[in-house]
Amino acid sequence: MKFFSRIDALVRKEFQSLLSTKSGRMLLIMPVVLQTALFPFAATLEVKNASLAVFNEDRGLASVEMTQRFAASAAFTHIVPVWTANELERAIGTREALLAVHIPADFSQRLATAQPSPVQVILDGRRSNSSQIAFNYLQNVLDGFLQDRAAAEGRVMPSEIVVRNGFVTNLEYKYFILPSLVAIITTIGSLIVTALSVAREREQGTFEQLLVSPLSPEMIMIGKAVPAVVVGFFQATLILTAAVFIYHIPFRGSLALLYGAMFFYTLALVGVGLFISSISKTQQQAFLGAFVFMVPAILLSGYTAPVENMPLWLQHLTWVNPVRHFVEIVKGVFLKDASFSRVLTLMLPLLVISCATLTLAALMFRRKAA
Amino acid sequence: MHWLSWRRLRALCWKETLQIFRDPSSILIAFLMPLLMLFIFGYGINLDFSRLRIGLRMEDSGAEATALRAALNASPWLELRAYDSRAGLELALMNSQIRGYVIIPGDFSRKLKQGGTTAPLQVVADGSEPNIAQFVRATVSGVWQTWQAQRAEDRGDTLRREITLEPRMWFNSSAESRNFIIPGSITVIMTVIGALLTSLVVAREWERGTMEALLASPVTRTELLLSKILPYYALGMISLLLCVGVAHWVLLVPFRGTLLALWVVGSLFLLSVLGIGLAISTGMRNQFNAAQAALNAAFLPAVMLSGFIYEISSMPVFLRGVTRIVPARYFVSSMQTIFQAGTLWKLLLPDIFMLGCTTVVFIGLTAKLTKRRME
Numbered sequence: 001m002k003f004f005s006r007i008d009a010l011v012r013k014e015f016q017s018l019l020s021t022k023s024g025r026m027l028l029i030m031p032v033v034l035q036t037a038l039f040p041f042a043a044t045l046e047v048k049n050a051s052l053a054v055f056n057e058d059r060g061l062a063s064v065e066m067t068q069r070f071a072a073s074a075a076f077t078h079i080v081p082v083w084t085a086n087e088l089e090r091a092i093g094t095r096e097a098l099l100a101v102h103i104p105a106d107f108s109q110r111l112a113t114a115q116p117s118p119v120q121v122i123l124d125g126r127r128s129n130s131s132q133i134a135f136n137y138l139q140n141v142l143d144g145f146l147q148d149r150a151a152a153e154g155r156v157m158p159s160e161i162v163v164r165n166g167f168v169t170n171l172e173y174k175y176f177i178l179p180s181l182v183a184i185i186t187t188i189g190s191l192i193v194t195a196l197s198v199a200r201e202r203e204q205g206t207f208e209q210l211l212v213s214p215l216s217p218e219m220i221m222i223g224k225a226v227p228a229v230v231v232g233f234f235q236a237t238l239i240l241t242a243a244v245f246i247y248h249i250p251f252r253g254s255l256a257l258l259y260g261a262m263f264f265y266t267l268a269l270v271g272v273g274l275f276i277s278s279i280s281k282t283q284q285q286a287f288l289g290a291f292v293f294m295v296p297a298i299l300l301s302g303y304t305a306p307v308e309n310m311p312l313w314l315q316h317l318t319w320v321n322p323v324r325h326f327v328e329i330v331k332g333v334f335l336k337d338a339s340f341s342r343v344l345t346l347m348l349p350l351l352v353i354s355c356a357t358l359t360l361a362a363l364m365f366r367r368k369a370a
Numbered sequence: 371m372h373w374l375s376w377r378r379l380r381a382l383c384w385k386e387t388l389q390i391f392r393d394p395s396s397i398l399i400a401f402l403m404p405l406l407m408l409f410i411f412g413y414g415i416n417l418d419f420s421r422l423r424i425g426l427r428m429e430d431s432g433a434e435a436t437a438l439r440a441a442l443n444a445s446p447w448l449e450l451r452a453y454d455s456r457a458g459l460e461l462a463l464m465n466s467q468i469r470g471y472v473i474i475p476g477d478f479s480r481k482l483k484q485g486g487t488t489a490p491l492q493v494v495a496d497g498s499e500p501n502i503a504q505f506v507r508a509t510v511s512g513v514w515q516t517w518q519a520q521r522a523e524d525r526g527d528t529l530r531r532e533i534t535l536e537p538r539m540w541f542n543s544s545a546e547s548r549n550f551i552i553p554g555s556i557t558v559i560m561t562v563i564g565a566l567l568t569s570l571v572v573a574r575e576w577e578r579g580t581m582e583a584l585l586a587s588p589v590t591r592t593e594l595l596l597s598k599i600l601p602y603y604a605l606g607m608i609s610l611l612l613c614v615g616v617a618h619w620v621l622l623v624p625f626r627g628t629l630l631a632l633w634v635v636g637s638l639f640l641l642s643v644l645g646i647g648l649a650i651s652t653g654m655r656n657q658f659n660a661a662q663a664a665l666n667a668a669f670l671p672a673v674m675l676s677g678f679i680y681e682i683s684s685m686p687v688f689l690r691g692v693t694r695i696v697p698a699r700y701f702v703s704s705m706q707t708i709f710q711a712g713t714l715w716k717l718l719l720p721d722i723f724m725l726g727c728t729t730v731v732f733i734g735l736t737a738k739l740t741k742r743r744m745e
Contacts (some may be wrong), residue, residue: 023654027662034666041689042674045417045501048684066533092540094717095703098683117533125541126550126706129417130681133501135537136508143511146532158482158522159489161514163507166463168497176500188665196658284570285395287661291566292403300414304679306502308423308469309416328466335498336464 006215010223014197018227032185032235036242039181044173047134051078053097055088060108066119069145070101075137088122098124098131099138167335178243179334180303182236183265183327187298190232190266191290194273197224199286217365221358224277225270232266233259243334253333257343261329264350268322271357278364297323322353374592382589382597389571390601399567400609404559408613411555412621415679417547419505421449425459425471428452432479434521438491441517442472447509463496470495470506541710552623553705554678556613557639557698558669563606564643565650565668566661572598572651573660591740595733599644606640607633617709627708631718635704638725642697643668645732652739672698697728 019025054067071079080097082088091097102120110117121138123131150157168175201207210220243249272293280286300310301323307315318324329346332338390396426442428435443450451468453459459471473492481489493510495503575581584594614632618625646668654660674680675689676698682690693699700721707717 021656021659023656023659027659031662031666035670038689038692039674041686043680044684045680046684047681050681050683093711093714111532114532118536119533121535121537123537123539125539126710127681128539128550129547130684131539133504135535136504139508139511139535142533142535149532157488158485159478159491159514159518161491161493161511163493163495163511165495165497165503166460168500171497171500171503173500176498192662196661200658280395282393282395282574283657283661284393284574287570287657288395288399288566291562291665292398292406296406296410296414299410305415305417306419306499308421309419310414314413331498332466338464342465 003219007219007222007226010215010220011226014223014227017197017200018193018231028189028231028235029238031188032238035181035185036178036239040174040177040247043177045129045133046173047075047098047130047137049077050075050099050130050134051080051091051097052076052134053080053082053088053091053100054103055082055085055100056103057105058103058107060111062108062111063103066142066145067101067103069141070138073137073141075134092122092124095124095126098127099134101138174247175249175335176331178239178247178249179330180301180327182239182243182334183301183323183330184298184303185239186232186236186262186266186326187269187294187323189235190228190269191273191294192287193231194224194228194270195276195280195286195290196283197227198274198277199280199283202280203282211368217368218362221274221362221365224274225267228270228273229263229266232269233262236262249334251334252337254337254340257338257340258330258333261326261333261343261347261350264347264354265322265326265329268350268354268357271354271359271361272322274361275357275364278361278368297321300324301327303327319349320353322350325349374590374596378589379593379596382593383600386597386601390605396567396571396605400563400605401612403562404609404613405616407555407559408552408616408621411551412548412617415547415551415555417501417551419447419502419509422447422470422502422506422509423449423451423468424506424510425453425462425468426450427454427456427459427471427473429476430474430478430480432483434479434482434489435474437521438474438478438514438517441520442510442513445509445513448513459494463494466496468496469499469502470510472510548621549623549710550706551678552617552621553709554676554702556610556617556705557676557678557701558672559613560606560610560636560640560701561643561668561672561698563609564602564640565647565664568598568602568644568647569651569654569660569664570657571602572648573654573657576651576655577657591737595648595737595740598648599641599733602644603637603640606644607636610636610640623709625709626712628713631704631708631713631715635701635708635718635722635725638722638729639697639701642725642728642732645729645734645736646697648736649732649739652736671696675699676702678702694724695728697725697732700724700728 018028052070056063056067070076080091082091088100088102092100100122102122107117107119121135123135125131147157165171198207201210215223244251273290276289276293277286280289300318300321307318307324310318325346329343332342332346426439428439442448453462453471456473462468463471471494475490475492478489478491481487491514493507495506497503614625617623647664650663650667651660654663675693675696677693682693682699685693704718704721707714711717
C-alpha cells in the first residue's frame with residue numbers, strides 16, 4: 001500500500017499549501033459567495049426599470065389609453081414626456097430613454113375611421129439587444145390592448161396565439177444563471193488550483209525535489225489532481241445549496257447524475273490545468289495561460305450567448321470546449337430533469353477531452369522527469 | 371527634485387520594459403489575447419438570433435394550416451422541423467434539439483373558415499433559456515401577425531390590425547449586436563492588461579524579495595510607482611490602438627469618434643485599472659492570491675457590472691450603486707459613444723470626470739499601501 005500512503009502524503013501537502021494562509025482560505029470561499037450573491041442580479045438580459053420617451057401629438061382618448069398601458073408594464077418605470085421632435089432626439093441621444101414612441105396627430109382620427117394607425121417606435125441602437133427586447137414587450141402590451149378593444153366592441157379575433165413556456169414558466173433569469181454559475185465557478189476554481197500548483201513548485205525550486213523523491217510522475221499528477229477535484233466539488237456544492245435554499249430554484253433531476261458528470265468534468269479541467277502547468281516556467285505564465293484558456297472557454301460555452309448563433313465552423317469547434325458540455329449538463333439536470341441517456345451523450349465528449357488532456361499532461365510530465 | 375530623478379526613473383522603466391519583453395506571457399496577454407478576444411466577441415458572442423430551431427406539429431391538414439406552415443417556413447429566422455407526435459416535440463425540447471415548438475390544432479382551418487370563434491395557435495418555448503424563449507415568442511407571433519394581415523387583405527376583410535408599431539433603430543441601424551459588444555469588449559481586454567498583468571508582476575517582486583532590494587536603494591516612492599505605471603501604460607495604449615484598428619478595419623465596426631477622445635478616456639481608464647492591479651499586488655504580496663483577487667476585483671466586474679452585455683438599468687438598486695465604483699462602466703459607455711455616435715463631449719464629460727476620480731482613488735490607494743510597506 002505504499003502507493004496510497006505516498007499519494008496521501010502529497011495530497012496532504014497540497015491541501016496545506018492551499019489552506020495554510022488566511023488569505024488562501026478566503027480566496028477559496030469569498031469569490032464564490034460574492035459571485036453567487038451578485039451575478040444572479042447582474043447577469044440578466046431582461047429589461048427592467050427602462051425609460052420610455054413618449055411624444056404624443058394626438059389628443060384623442062385612444063392614444064392616452066395606449067400610453068397608459070405602456071407605462072403600466074413592468075419593463076418601463078419612467079415615462080419621459082416630450083413635446084417636440086428635438087426633445088425626442090435628445091432623450092434617445094443622451095440615453096435618457098431606451099425607446100421612444102411617436103404617436104402622430106391623426107392617430108385617433110384614423111382609428112375612428114377604421115384606417116390602420118401606424119406608431120413610430122425609435123430604438124437606441126447602441127443598446128440594440130435591450131431595445132429590441134423592450135420593443136417586444138411593447139408589442140405584447142399592444143396585443144393585449146387590441147384584444148381588449150376588440151372584445152369591448154364585441155368583435156371576435158379570427159385567430160389567437162397561446163404561448164406557454166416549458167420547464168421555467170415565468171422566464172425568470174435567475175433560473176438560467178444559477179445552474180450556469182455552478183459550471184463556471186467550478187471551472188475557475190479547479191483550473192487555477194491545478195495550473196498554479198506545479199508552476200509555483202517550479203518557481204520555488206521544490207518541483208525538482210518532488211521529482212527525485214520516490215514518487216512517480218503519475219503519482220505526482222494524482223496528488224495534484226485530487227485537491228483540484230475537491231475544490232471544484234466544494235465550490236459547486238456551495239452554489240448548488242445557495243441556488244436551492246436561498247434562490248428557491250427547484251432541483252428537478254438526479255444529484256448522483258450531476259456529481260458523476262462533475263467528476264469527469266473536473267478531470268478534464270485538471271488535464272488542461274496540468275498541461276498548462278507543464279509548459280509554463282513561472283506562476284505568471286501558468287496563470288495567464290489558464291486565463292487565455294478559461295475566458296474563451298467560458299464565453300463560448302453558450303452562457304453569454306447561445307452556441308447556435310455562432311458561425312457553423314465555430315459551433316463545431318466548441319465541441320472540444322469542456323465548459324460548453326458541462327453548462328448543458330447542469331442546466332439539463334437542474335431544470336429539465338434530463339434523462340440518464342441524455343447526460344451520457346453530453347458526457348461522452350467530456351470523457352474524450354479528459355483522456356486527451358490527461359495523456360498529454362502525463363507525456364509532458366514524463367519528459368520533464370526524464 | 372530629490373523625490374524624482376529622471377535618470378533613475380529612466381533606468382527603472384528600462385528594466386521594467388526589458389522584463390515585459392523577456393516574458394512571452396506578457397506579450398501573449400498584450401497582443402495575442404486582444405486579437406483572440408476581439409475575434410471571440412466578434413463571432414462567438416452574437417445576441418442576434420439568426421436561425422431558431424422550431425418544431426412543428428400539424429394536426430390539421432386544411433388549407434389555412436398549410437398556408438400558415440408555408441409562412442413559418444418562409445421566415446428567415448426560423449428553421450422548421452416537422453414532428454408527428456406531441457411526445458416527440460416534448461422530447462426534442464427536453465434534449466435542446468429545438469428551442470420551441472408550434473402546434474396547429476386539428477380544428478384550426480375549420481374554426482377560421484367558420485368565423486365567430488377564435489382559432490388558437492399553440493406555441494411552447496424552452497423556458498430554461500429565457501432570452502431565447504422571448505425571441506421564439508416574438509418571432510413566431512411576428513410571422514403569425516403578418517400571415518393574418520395578409521389573409522385579411524386577401525379576403526377583403528375589414529378586420530385588420532388597427533395599430534401597428536413601426537420600429538426604427540437609431541445609431542446602429544443594422545441592429546447588429548456586434549457593433550455595441552466589440553467596443554465594450556475592448557474594456558475587458560484593457561482590464562486584463564492593466565489589472566491582471568500588473569498584479570502578477572508586482573506581487574512577484576514582493577514574493578522574490580526584489581522589491582525589498584529596490585526599497586533599500588535610493589529609489590523614491592514616486593519613482594517606484596511611475597516605473598511600474600509608465601511601461602504598462604505604454605503597453606496598454608499600444609494594445610488599445612491595436613484593438614480599435616482591428617475592430618474598425620477587420621471586424622468593420624463603424625468608428626465615428628476622434629482619436630483625441632479615445633486617448634483621453636483610454637488613458638484615464640488604463641490608469642484606473644493599473645491602480646487597481648498595483649493596489650492588489652502591493653496589498654497581497656503573493657502571486658497566487660493577487661491573481662485570484664485581480665480576477666475577482668477587476669476582471670469579473672468588467673464583464674458583469676460594466677453594462678457591456680448586461681444592462682445596468684435592469685439591475686436592482688443596490689447593484690446599480692456598486693457599478694458606480696467600477697471604472698469599466700464609464701469606459702464602456704464612452705467607448706460605445708465614441709464608436710457609434712461620435713465625439714459628443716457633452717455625453718463623454720461625465721464619464722471622463724468619473725474616470726478621473728477612479729484614477730485618483732486607485733493610484734492614491736497604491737501610493738498609500740506602498741508607503742506602509744516601506745515603513
